[in-house]
Amino acid sequence: MNLNSYKKELISKLSSIMPKHEAISELDFILSEHFNLNKKDLLFSPEKIIPVKPELESIVNTRVSLQKPLQYIINKASFMGDIYYVDERVLIPRPETEILVNEVLKYANDKTKILEIGTGSGCIAISLAKLLKNKNITTSDISKKALEVAMKNAKTLCSSLKINFVHSNLFENIKDKFDIIVSNPPYIDKKLEAGIQKEVLDFEPKNALFADDSGLYFYKQIIQQAPKYLKNKGILAFEAGINQSKEIEKIMIENGFSKIIIIPDLSSIDRVVLGSYNFIRKG
Numbered sequence: 001m002n003l004n005s006y007k008k009e010l011i012s013k014l015s016s017i018m019p020k021h022e023a024i025s026e027l028d029f030i031l032s033e034h035f036n037l038n039k040k041d042l043l044f045s046p047e048k049i050i051p052v053k054p055e056l057e058s059i060v061n062t063r064v065s066l067q068k069p070l071q072y073i074i075n076k077a078s079f080m081g082d083i084y085y086v087d088e089r090v091l092i093p094r095p096e097t098e099i100l101v102n103e104v105l106k107y108a109n110d111k112t113k114i115l116e117i118g119t120g121s122g123c124i125a126i127s128l129a130k131l132l133k134n135k136n137i138t139t140s141d142i143s144k145k146a147l148e149v150a151m152k153n154a155k156t157l158c159s160s161l162k163i164n165f166v167h168s169n170l171f172e173n174i175k176d177k178f179d180i181i182v183s184n185p186p187y188i189d190k191k192l193e194a195g196i197q198k199e200v201l202d203f204e205p206k207n208a209l210f211a212d213d214s215g216l217y218f219y220k221q222i223i224q225q226a227p228k229y230l231k232n233k234g235i236l237a238f239e240a241g242i243n244q245s246k247e248i249e250k251i252m253i254e255n256g257f258s259k260i261i262i263i264p265d266l267s268s269i270d271r272v273v274l275g276s277y278n279f280i281r282k283g
């Protein structure tokens with residue numbers, strides 16, 4: 001078997017539903033993360049490819065025919081250098097969310113009490129716990145199914161750090177006060193559902209994607225309720241959708257937050273909004 005032409009054949013199949021550079025990186029991801037094959041194996045060891053050929057072709061065919069996200073086919077997604085288990089119960093972690101994690105890291109240490117709202121796969125809470133060696137992280141979700149996935153990932157990726165998982169609609173079951181509240185809430189405007197990419201709409205959980213009020217519903221709810229759950233000078237940090245940062249900043253200021261910082265992603269889209277809360281003493 002000529003490995004080079006075999007690889008080209010698979011890339012060409014994948015390229016029927018995505019740009020070629022994405023096809024190349026998806027194939028590399030399948031080979032390295034699913035089959036544990038490195039670039040050297042691919043160049044020089046056809047004997048390692050032959051046994052995995054049927055499964056490899058089945059993955060590529062499913063990817064192309066159903067347009068199902070690769071991460072849901074192989075149950076693996078990469079985030080902050082770790083591999084997370086994912087399935088259709090949770091949103092696939094996105095690279096933009098790494099910007100949010102990196103920002104929160106700047107304000108936190110191993111003692112910082114952190115609450116995350118909307119854990120999904122657990123990628124934000126688990127990354128923070130691991131990178132800060134922090135045992136004071138609480139993370140919540142309204143979806144019991146998402147919490148099952150997040151707990152599975154915590155067990156695999158950071159079992160010694162004991163994250164506190166809470167089933168909660170926003171702050172409903174949250175009792176404590178925190179130094180930092182972080183969230184990547186559902187933020188796609190419900191009215192735009194029809195224009196969303198098929199592979200997102202058909203497979204990713206709707207309650208992880210869409211929000212009322214031009215996509216701002218969860219930001220408003222969290223900003224209004226957060227002061228009760230934040231310590232003095234506590235920080236609220238969000239991932240923001242396209243063109244939402246200014247509106248989020250405005251709502252934060254109206255609700256007593258200051259020192260707002262907005263951070264763009266690599267495509268110059270304002271992606272992260274952070275602010276600090278100062279108690280206003282009454283009387």
Ligand SMILES: C[S@@+](CC[C@H](N)C(=O)[O-])C[C@H]1O[C@@H](n2cnc3c(N)ncnc32)[C@H](O)[C@@H]1O
Nearest residue numbers: 093118119120141142143169170184185186208
């Ligand atoms: C955009 S996903 C983020 C998942 C993960 N944190 C990430 O960044 O990949 C939003 C998450 O919020 C959860 N969610 C939706 N409504 C919620 C609510 N009312 N209270 C708590 N979590 C909610 C969803 O189930 C979903 O897991």
